[in-house]
Amino acid sequence: xxxYERLAAEIAGYIDSxxxxxxDRLPSVRQICVxxxxxxxxxxxxxxxxxxxxxxxxxxxxxYYVTSGPEPRAARGLAVPLPNAVKTGDVGDLPFKVIESxxxxxxxxxxxxxxxxxxxxLARLGRAMVNVSQHVxxxxxxTDMSPGNxxxxxxxxxxxxxxGIHVHPDDLVITNxxxxxxxxxxxxxxxxxxxxxxxxxxxxxxxxxLKRHGLRAVEVPxxxxxxxxxxxxxxxxxxxxxxxxxxxxxxxxxxxxxMPDAKKQALVALLADKGIPLIEDDxxxxxxxxxxxxxxxxxxxxHGLVLHCSSFSKCLAPGYRIGWAAPGxxxxxxxxxxxxxxxxxxxxxxxxxxxxxxxxxxxKHLRQLRxxxxxxxxxxxxxxxxxxxxxxxxxxxxxxxxxxxxxxEGIDAIALHRRALAxxxxxxxxxxxxxxxxxxxxxxxxxxxxxxxxxxxxMETLGQLIAAGLTGDVDHIAA
Amino acid sequence: xxxYERLAAEIAGYIDSxxxxxxDRLPSVRQICVxxxxxxxxxxxxxxxxxxxxxxxxxxxxxYYVTSGPEPRAARGLAVPLPNAVKTGDVGDLPFKVIESxxxxxxxxxxxxxxxxxxxxLARLGRAMVNVSQHVxxxxxxTDMSPGNxxxxxxxxxxxxxxGIHVHPDDLVITNxxxxxxxxxxxxxxxxxxxxxxxxxxxxxxxxxLKRHGLRAVEVPxxxxxxxxxxxxxxxxxxxxxxxxxxxxxxxxxxxxxMPDAKKQALVALLADKGIPLIEDDxxxxxxxxxxxxxxxxxxxxHGLVLHCSSFSKCLAPGYRIGWAAPGxxxxxxxxxxxxxxxxxxxxxxxxxxxxxxxxxxxKHLRQLRxxxxxxxxxxxxxxxxxxxxxxxxxxxxxxxxxxxxxxEGIDAIALHRRALAxxxxxxxxxxxxxxxxxxxxxxxxxxxxxxxxxxxxMETLGQLIAAGLTGDVDHIAA
Numbered sequence: 001x002x003x004y005e006r007l008a009a010e011i012a013g014y015i016d017s018x019x020x021x022x023x024d025r026l027p028s029v030r031q032i033c034v035x036x037x038x039x040x041x042x043x044x045x046x047x048x049x050x051x052x053x054x055x056x057x058x059x060x061x062x063x064y065y066v067t068s069g070p071e072p073r074a075a076r077g078l079a080v081p082l083p084n085a086v087k088t089g090d091v092g093d094l095p096f097k098v099i100e101s102x103x104x105x106x107x108x109x110x111x112x113x114x115x116x117x118x119x120x121x122l123a124r125l126g127r128a129m130v131n132v133s134q135h136v137x138x139x140x141x142x143t144d145m146s147p148g149n150x151x152x153x154x155x156x157x158x159x160x161x162x163x164g165i166h167v168h169p170d171d172l173v174i175t176n177x178x179x180x181x182x183x184x185x186x187x188x189x190x191x192x193x194x195x196x197x198x199x200x201x202x203x204x205x206x207x208x209x210l211k212r213h214g215l216r217a218v219e220v221p222x223x224x225x226x227x228x229x230x231x232x233x234x235x236x237x238x239x240x241x242x243x244x245x246x247x248x249x250x251x252x253x254x255x256x257x258x259m260p261d262a263k264k265q266a267l268v269a270l271l272a273d274k275g276i277p278l279i280e281d282d283x284x285x286x287x288x289x290x291x292x293x294x295x296x297x298x299x300x301x302x303h304g305l306v307l308h309c310s311s312f313s314k315c316l317a318p319g320y321r322i323g324w325a326a327p328g329x330x331x332x333x334x335x336x337x338x339x340x341x342x343x344x345x346x347x348x349x350x351x352x353x354x355x356x357x358x359x360x361x362x363x364k365h366l367r368q369l370r371x372x373x374x375x376x377x378x379x380x381x382x383x384x385x386x387x388x389x390x391x392x393x394x395x396x397x398x399x400x401x402x403x404x405x406x407x408x409e410g411i412d413a414i415a416l417h418r419r420a421l422a423x424x425x426x427x428x429x430x431x432x433x434x435x436x437x438x439x440x441x442x443x444x445x446x447x448x449x450x451x452x453x454x455x456x457x458x459m460e461t462l463g464q465l466i467a468a469g470l471t472g473d474v475d476h477i478a479a
Numbered sequence: 480x481x482x483y484e485r486l487a488a489e490i491a492g493y494i495d496s497x498x499x500x501x502x503d504r505l506p507s508v509r510q511i512c513v514x515x516x517x518x519x520x521x522x523x524x525x526x527x528x529x530x531x532x533x534x535x536x537x538x539x540x541x542x543y544y545v546t547s548g549p550e551p552r553a554a555r556g557l558a559v560p561l562p563n564a565v566k567t568g569d570v571g572d573l574p575f576k577v578i579e580s581x582x583x584x585x586x587x588x589x590x591x592x593x594x595x596x597x598x599x600x601l602a603r604l605g606r607a608m609v610n611v612s613q614h615v616x617x618x619x620x621x622t623d624m625s626p627g628n629x630x631x632x633x634x635x636x637x638x639x640x641x642x643g644i645h646v647h648p649d650d651l652v653i654t655n656x657x658x659x660x661x662x663x664x665x666x667x668x669x670x671x672x673x674x675x676x677x678x679x680x681x682x683x684x685x686x687x688x689l690k691r692h693g694l695r696a697v698e699v700p701x702x703x704x705x706x707x708x709x710x711x712x713x714x715x716x717x718x719x720x721x722x723x724x725x726x727x728x729x730x731x732x733x734x735x736x737x738m739p740d741a742k743k744q745a746l747v748a749l750l751a752d753k754g755i756p757l758i759e760d761d762x763x764x765x766x767x768x769x770x771x772x773x774x775x776x777x778x779x780x781x782h783g784l785v786l787h788c789s790s791f792s793k794c795l796a797p798g799y800r801i802g803w804a805a806p807g808x809x810x811x812x813x814x815x816x817x818x819x820x821x822x823x824x825x826x827x828x829x830x831x832x833x834x835x836x837x838x839x840x841x842x843k844h845l846r847q848l849r850x851x852x853x854x855x856x857x858x859x860x861x862x863x864x865x866x867x868x869x870x871x872x873x874x875x876x877x878x879x880x881x882x883x884x885x886x887x888e889g890i891d892a893i894a895l896h897r898r899a900l901a902x903x904x905x906x907x908x909x910x911x912x913x914x915x916x917x918x919x920x921x922x923x924x925x926x927x928x929x930x931x932x933x934x935x936x937x938m939e940t941l942g943q944l945i946a947a948g949l950t951g952d953v954d955h956i957a958a
Contacts, residue, residue, distance in 0.1 A: 096815055103621055117617035126612040129827055133608035138596035141798025142582055176655050176800075176821040183820050192671035192693050208819040214671050214693070319620025319826030321655075336575055340687040341662050342655040346825040347798035348608060 003038060004045035011046065012055055015066055026056060026064040045239055094414070094432045095204040101426040108458035111417070111426030113253075115401050115448025117318050119372060121365050125317055128356040133348060140351065145344035147335050148174025148324075152350050155357040156324055165299045167308075173325045173334050174345045178283045178311035181325035181334075183209050184341070185307035186244065188333040189277040190215055194243035197236055199228050201404075201433030201442070203253045203281065206246050217435045218242055224395050224404060227252060227259035230266045237274055244277050250294045251284035254433050254444035255404045256397025261295055268300040277330065280308045283323075286315040286366055288399040289374045304328030312353060315366060320349050373401050373448060380447040383456060387463035401448035407441045411466055416443065419465050425458040482517060483524035490525065491534055494545055505535060505543040524718060573893070573911045574683040580905040587937035590896070590905030592732075594880050594927025596797050598851060600844050604796055607835040612827060619830065624823035626814050627653025627803075631829050634836040635803055644778045646787075652804045652813050653824045657762045657790035660804035660813075662688050663820070664786035665723065667812040668756040669694055673722035676715055678707050680883075680912030680921070682732045682760065685725050696914045697721055703874050703883060706731060706738035709745045716753055723756050729773045730763035733912050733923035734883045735876025740774055747779040756809065759787045762802075765794040765845055767878040768853045783807030791832060794845060799828050852880050852927060859926040862935060866942035880927035886920045890945055895922065898944050904937040 014020060027035070032043045047064050050056045056064045102112040140149075147153065153169040160167035175181040182205070190196060192214030198206055200219035210217050218240045221229045228247055236242070247267070249259040259267070271278050282296045298308035307330055311323030322345060327334040338344065356362070377396070380403060384394055391408030407413065413429035420427050428446075430439025449455070493499060506514070511522045526543050529535045535543045581591040619628075626632065632648040639646035654660040661684070669675060671693030677685055679698035689696050697719045700708045707726055715721070726746070728738040738746070750757050761775045777787035786809055790802030801824060806813040817823065835841070856875070859882060863873055870887030886892065892908035899906050907925075909918025928934070 096818065099624075099818060103624070105618065114621060117620045120617070122615045122617050126615050126827075129612035130609045133605040133612065136601045136605050138599070138601050139584065141596045142593060144798065145578075145582070176825070179819075180821040187691065205819065212666065212816065212819060319623065319823075321821060321823065321825045337691065339575065339578060340658075340684065340691060342659040342800060344798075344800065346655070346800045346828045348605075348831070349825045349828055352827070 004042045004049065007032075007036070007038065007042060008046040008049040011050060015055060020066050022066050024066045026066065028063060041239060044235070094417075094429065095208065098417075098426065098428050098432060101421060106424065107421070108425045108455055109449055110445045110455075110458065110462075111428040112446045112449070113428070114318060115314065115373070115446070116450060118450070119369055119448070120316060120318060121361065124361060124365075125320070125352065125356055128359075129348070129352040132351040132355045136348075140347045144347045144350055146173060146338035148172070148345055149347070149350035149354055152322075152354040152357070153324075155354060160298075160326075163293055163295070163299075165296070167298070167326050171326050171328075171331060173327065173331070173338055174350055175309075175311075175323045175325060175338065176342065176345055177313050177321040178281065178309050178323035179205055179209075180321075180338075180342075180345075181309035181311070181323045182206070182246070182279060182281055183212075184334050184337045185279050185309060185325055185327055185330065186210075186213060186215075186246070187337050188327060188330040189244045189279070189307065191243075195240050197233060197240070197242040197245040197247075199247060199252060199255075201254055201430065201439050202246075203248060204432045206281070207433075207435055210246075219435065220245075222252070222255060223257060224255045225257050226263060227255075227257040228263075228267065230263055230270060233267070234270055237270070237276065242276060244279055245271055246279040246281065247297070248281040248284070249297050250282055251287060251397060251400030251402075253284070253400070254402055254428065254430075256395065256400055256402050258294055258398055259297075264295065264297045265300045268297050268302075268306060272301075272303045272305050276305070277328075278306045280306055282308060282310045283314050284400040285310060287370060287373060287401065289370060289377075290398055294399070298326060301328060304330075307334070315369065316356075316362065317353060320353065321346070322349055322353050370399075373399075376401070376447040376449070376451060377403070379451045380445065380459075383451070383459040384445075387459045389463060389467050392466075401446055403445045403447060405443050405445055407443065407466055409441060410469065411441045413440055413443050416462070416465055420462060423461050423465070425461055427462070483521045483528065486511075486515070486517065486521060487525040487528040490529060494534060499545050501545050503545045504541075505545065507542060520718060523714070573896075573908065574687065577896075577905065577907050577911060580900060585903065586900070587904045587934055588928055589924045589934075589937065589941075590907040591925045591928070592907070593797060594793065594852070594925070595929060597929070598848055598927070599795060599797060600840065601796075603840060603844075604799070604831065604835055607838075608827070608831040611830040611834045615827075619826045623826045623829055625652060625817035627651070627824055628826070628829035628833055631801075631833040631836070632803075634833060639777075639805075642772055642774065642778075644775070646777070646805050650805050650807075650810060652806065652810070652817055653829055654788075654790075654802045654804060654817065655821065655824055656792050656800040657760065657788050657802035658684055658688075659800075659817075659821075659824075660788035660790070660802045661685070661725070661758060661760055662691075663813050663816045664758050664788060664804055664806055664809065665689075665692060665694075665725070666816050667806060667809040668723045668758070668786065670722075674719050676712060676719070676721040676724040676726075678726060678731060678734075680733055680909065680918050681725075682727060683911045685760070686912075686914055689725075698914065699724075701731070701734060702736060703734045704736050705742060706734075706736040707742075707746065709742055709749060712746070713749055716749070716755065721755060723758055724750055725758040725760070726776070727760040727763070728776050729761055730766060730876060730879030730881075732763070732879070733881055733907065733909075735874065735879055735881050737773055737877055738776075743774065743776045744779045747776050747781075747785060751780075751782045751784055755784070756807075757785045759785055761787060761789045762793050763879040764789065766849060766852060766880065768849060768856075769877055773878070777805060780807060783809075786813070794848065795835075795841065796832060799832065800825070801828055801832050849878075852878075855880070855926040855928075855930060856882070858930045859924065859938075862930070862938040863924075866938045868942060868946050871945075880925055882924045882926060884922050884924055886922065886945055888920055889948070890920045892919055892922045895941070895944055899941060902940050902944070904940055906941070 029040050029043045033040050057067050058064050098111050101107050153172045157167045157169040195216045195218050197220050198217050199222040221232045249264050280297045298306045308326040393406040417427050417429040428444040430442030431437035508519050508522045512519050536546050537543050577590050580586050632651045636646045636648040665688055674695045674697050676699050677696050678701040699712045728743050759776045777785045787805040872885040896906050896908040907923040909921030910916035
């Protein structure tokens with residue numbers, strides 16, 4: 001147990017014993033420093049830990065006060081606040097097992113990270129590919145290396161401009177899907193051993209990337225509907241001085257949360273103030289159910305510090321592996337990392353997407369896709385209400401295709417994953433989204449596939465398994 | 480100056496002064512340890528350095544002897560033996576500038592890393608793409624994620640089997656070109672701070688990859704026709720204990736050297752004995768001018784320690800970005816690194832290459848390609864003889880499309896690169912192939928483009944610039 005954890009435990013014991021009552025003001029950080037002979041940072045971390053547990057709360061310019069205990073679940077939403085200790089991003093084998101199960105056509109894909117490939121205009125894309133394959137300019141293998149096909153970059157930039165965001169074609173680098181873009185951006189702004197602030201829970205791909213590059217993750221409490229806690233991030237920045245921050249502001253995976261614009265603006269301003277680059281994963285941005293596309297954090301970037309990444313994989317062309325980065329002031333670094341690691345992105349595929357975007361049809365496809373996903377969302381929510389037991393909590397996301405489901409306390413998502421898979425149903429267990437395997441009673445469900453009698457039966461099966469009260473063991477997810 | 484370098488300088492001075500004569504035996508390592516109070520490792524490194532400079536030579540089971548001075552150039556070939564100090568893999572901006580110049584169609588591409596795109600069957604490849612784009616199986620976006628399209632892996636494996644090398648389709652991972660394969664294999668077997676043995680000179684992509692991943696390079700003297708010096712590598716392994724070795728046994732870039740089979744076997748046996756994985760870059764293997772494809776080192780791998788990488792980029796489909804790895808015992812690690820970093824390789828492009836390989840034509844194309852390159856080689860060699868000054872040394876490679884040209888002493892390849900580029904001619908200067916910018920009077924020339932009057936004039940220009948005696952400065956390549 002670290003010093004700040006010991007200090008936090010002592011204070012918690014003191015409050016538990018009744019020596020301090022709800023509403024009592026805690027000693028100032030300075031007082032504790034003097035009385036205990038510890039550093040301000042230790043006190044700050046201890047207080048933050050207690051705050052994260054809901055035992056104390058900060059009031060602006062006034063100090064910390066004892067709360068009346070952790071808030072009731074409904075009020076604080078689903079995000080389980082976590083101690084912000086720095087952890088390695090190791091989440092073991094489990095994410096790969098979840099990906100593996102996506103390949104199996106006889107498994108109901110609630111755990112899949114991908115929407116149904118049947119939702120995409122593959123025939124039209126195929127025709128675009130046919131068109132560009134009939135008259136090939138041989139020199140494209142050279143000219144379309146990183147940063148990539150100029151026409152495609154222009155189409156992508158135009159979509160930003162249509163949303164009022166200033167992105168020039170020359171600000172973009174085409175990548176092998178968004179994962180590649182994120183990976184390159186991460187390499188551009190960090191070095192091994194650095195600390196990166198991530199959401200809690202986080203996209204497991206982010207945790208894996210941190211692990212690949214020898215980085216440490218520091219988790220930032222994240223609200224299930226409004227996204228990352230910017231005030232918490234500010235304290236974490238002060239304590240851990242992360243080198244970068246990796247966030248998914250729109251329809252976050254796995255929560256489905258979306259940051260309001262004002263919060264995005266505050267996030268960008270905070271990080272700009274500290275000179276910390278923000279890696280923004282916006283792959284679900286086009287899958288909104290509201291009236292307009294939510295702005296990316298990039299829209300508020302005044303200093304070139306937002307490395308914005310997205311792709312066509314979730315909204316147009318799964319399997320084509322075409323994504324992009326708008327890396328701001330890190331553009332040249334990202335272009336060179338891309339040249340050095342794979343020269344560029346497949347030339348015919350870049351050309352085919354540019355050709356598809358040249359014709360009208362993308363927006364119509366997107367409208368249909370959003371309608372389908374919206375209908376699927378409500379169908380799955382209704383099925384959850386029918387089959388999952390009382391005590392299950394789920395929020396209604398405004399975009400994307402994931403539901404974050406908090407099961408009754410004591411249910412073990414890892415054990416549920418194993419039993420469900422044996423019964424032909426995949427789910428994504430909460431612990432894969434967390435470096436220390438938290439969120440054990442949470443699961444992520446995918447509503448991006450057509451609702452069928454098999455899906456209905458699968459939900460019923462999940463309900464039965466949960467009702468049987470799975471408590472499981474943890475050994476098999478050890479890293 | 481490090482301790483071993485000081486010791487080497489002292490001994491060299493002693494020999495220079497005439498106190499020791501050619502044929503004299505040097506004191507044993509043990510004697511020097513005792514007399515000078517230094518470690519055996521220091522003495523060993525000093526002796527190795529002197530040996531690399533041609534001042535002393537080891538006789539098996541007998542010790543070190545003073546030579547009659549460095550051997551004449553013709554006998555020792557072009558590879559300048561280098562001190563084996565561990566360096567970071569930083570080669571500055573220059574490789575990127577050389578890549579950039581490849582994009583400019585008005586520059587004569589002697590410095591390009593790529594053969595002419597006109598040498599490839601792009602129309603046939605386009606037809607294969609048309610065929611597979613007309614009937615798309617939507618589920619391929621899921622099934623063809625890493626390790627990749629099963630049919631394509633089967634075609635690749637069959638080509639190995641035809642050469643008597645046991646590679647099963649399930650041993651392969653499809654990647655975004657060979658660079659991606661090499662990058663993933665490197666990540667699979669190293670961690671930041673590790674040391675990797677590379678050829679001297681080395682493919683600059685290898686040096687860049689080492690730098691990206693926080694690795695150190697240790698250079699192994701490499702013979703310009705027979706490749707890496709296995710005995711030198713053995714000593715380097717003893718001193719530096721590298722975590723991996725990254726080598727191009729066939730038609731090495733930039734030397735054009737090819738290891739004889741016995742040497743490949745000895746290399747694989749040495750590394751297996753020490754448990755060191757060998758990352759093999761075999762992208763030029765199909766571009767042989769002899770009667771049959773030279774074996775890859777993988778052919779001698781009995782322990783799954785050779786991570787063999789190749790691609791279609793140099794022999795069939797530039798710009799498609801389709802390569803592969805046969806990573807031996809590291810297969811699962813590489814698959815997972817690929818899944819985590821970009822999920823997989825573009826699905827339609829994998830399918831198009833499988834379709835192309837399904838039909839006959841690849842071998843016919845390869846035969847034509849080899850004939851063209853062979854003719855180009857001799858044309859460029861003749862042009863060099865016509866235009867470059869006396870004192871220029873160049874070997875005749877038996878495959879690939881690079882000539883390694885050693886210019887007269889005192890010529891500065893960096894300055895030549897700059898002046899030549901201003902005159903519309905690109906070259907690849909020797910220092911980009913070396914972590915400490917050695918090989919300053921060497922250049923790599925590409926004969927993979929049609930010989931035209933412009934090319935002839937370009938060679939004449941090079942000759943004039945060299946005759947003008949470029950000695951240049953080094954500042955502008957500082958990392």
